[in-house]
Amino acid sequence: MTRAILKRLISMLLSLLAASLAIFVMLQAVPGHPADFMLGLNAQPDTIAALNAELGLEGTLRERYLDWVGGMLRGDFGTSYTYRVPVAGLIADRIWVSAPLAVYALVLTLLVAIPAGLLAASRRGRASDWGVMGVTQLGIAVPNFWFAMLLVLLFAVKLRWVSAGGFPGWSDPAQAIKALTLPAIALALPQASILARVLRGALIDTLEQDYMRTARAKGLSRRATVVRHGLRNAAIPMLTILGLQFSFLLAGAIIIEKVFFLPGLGQLIFQGITQRDLIVVQSVTMLLVFAVIAVTFAVELAYTLADPRLRRA
Template identity: 80%
Template sequence: MLRALAFRALSLGLSLVVASVVIFGMLQGVPGDPAAFMLGTGARPDTVAALRAELGLEGGLVARYLDWVGGLLRGDLGVSYTYRVPVSGLVLDRIGVSAPLALYALLLTVVVAIPVGLVAAANRGGAADWGVMGATQLGIAVPNFWFAMLLVLLFAVTLQWFSAGGFPGWGDPLAAIKALTLPAVALALPQASILARVLRSALLDTLDADYVRTARAKGLSRRGVLLRHALRNALIPVLTILGLQFSFLLAGAIIIENVFFLPGLGRLIFQGITQRDLIVVQSVTMLLVAAVICVTFLVEVAYAWADPRLRR
């Protein structure tokens, strides 16, 4: 098992190298000059050249790529063109919103999806199964930003139970969690629908296995078979989806963060794109790619915990 994990870690390391080349190449190919954009159309050429040198935009692509990667390895993500502060400081400020939001939404996803998937599988072909499948199909079809606006209208404008947006910081943890609740629910709805459907399908496949029929023949109740035997053996696809969902929730919450005016990583990338702050977009995107790859590796380690057969 250790050999397999070492080989997989090497593969993921190569994926990081390829991702860094792709991200750097794509952003360097974006038309326009960030220095000229910042100074405006009336800037003098010598002023633009001086700003390009200050921002580190001079030199060949290979030298600039190696300089950027070397900085990443040292923990230096560069200096923002717009804010003139280290990108690492911006990331540390924003990750305190994006990471808890992703974990909160993932927790809601699991809390909702696992019982719903179990109920649907236990009542295969029944009214509960059809109801769950219809509700999850609706949850997948509804855009999360539209659902987020409905949540704002109902709970913030009409009932006034929550604020319509903003983040008060972690000085008051209860207020911070309350501010993240509506965004987390908006993010969790489609993810819970997907996870519930995947769990139901995996459980139905497992319930048709020979060992399940043997357990039933020995007198074990259907509920006991479902919880003690079928659920654990159905966890492999569920863990895969959970890993992908956490990566999406961490990196793909740009629209939701903008709807609720949350100062997270998604909003930082959006602001970097609109302001042509390419070093921010480049470094933060690379960090998110690294997070996705690390989560993928942890999910594969979790496979061995869920299914002992995979430890060989």
């Protein structure tokens, strides 16, 4: 087991290295230069050279890549070309929007998916099963940004229960959670639909096992059998799906933050792209990649610990 964990850790580090190189190279290939954007096309060569020296853009690609990676390992993500402040500070300010939003959406996903999956599996072939499958199919098909706009139209414009966007900060936690509720619902809809269908399939397979029939023969009710034994065993394949879903929540939050005008990492990436602030874009993107790979590693580790067959491998 220790050997398997070590192999996964090495694979994670190699993935991070490859991702950092790919992100850096692709962004450097984007047409245009930050100095041209900041100073204009008619700027003098000596002014451009001075700005390049100030921003650390005068070295070769290899030198700049090594400086960037080395800085990240020390916690220094560089200085924003536009804001002229450390990128780490910009990320720290905005991660308190994006991270709670992703966690909130994941909690909503579990709160919806587990009861729906249990209901569909325990009433297989009945009207409630067909109802759950139909609703989840619709939830998968509808794009979350379109669903987000429908939520804004209904709850913000028509009913006026919440504001159409913005974030008041965490000085008032109740208002902050209220501001994140519609974005979290929009993010959770497709993920809850997928997870409910996966849970239903896993539970149906589990309920057909011999040990489940033995539990029923010993006098356990169907409900107790499903909850005590079925859900526990069906949770193993769910772990993999949850890891993937967290990745989708992080990626989807970039679009959803734009719809709801949330000052999160997604908004920061959009601003960096439009302003040619490459150091911001590549640092935030690398941070998101790290989060996805780290969560995937944690899920694989949990999967190994939860499955006795993998622990013995």
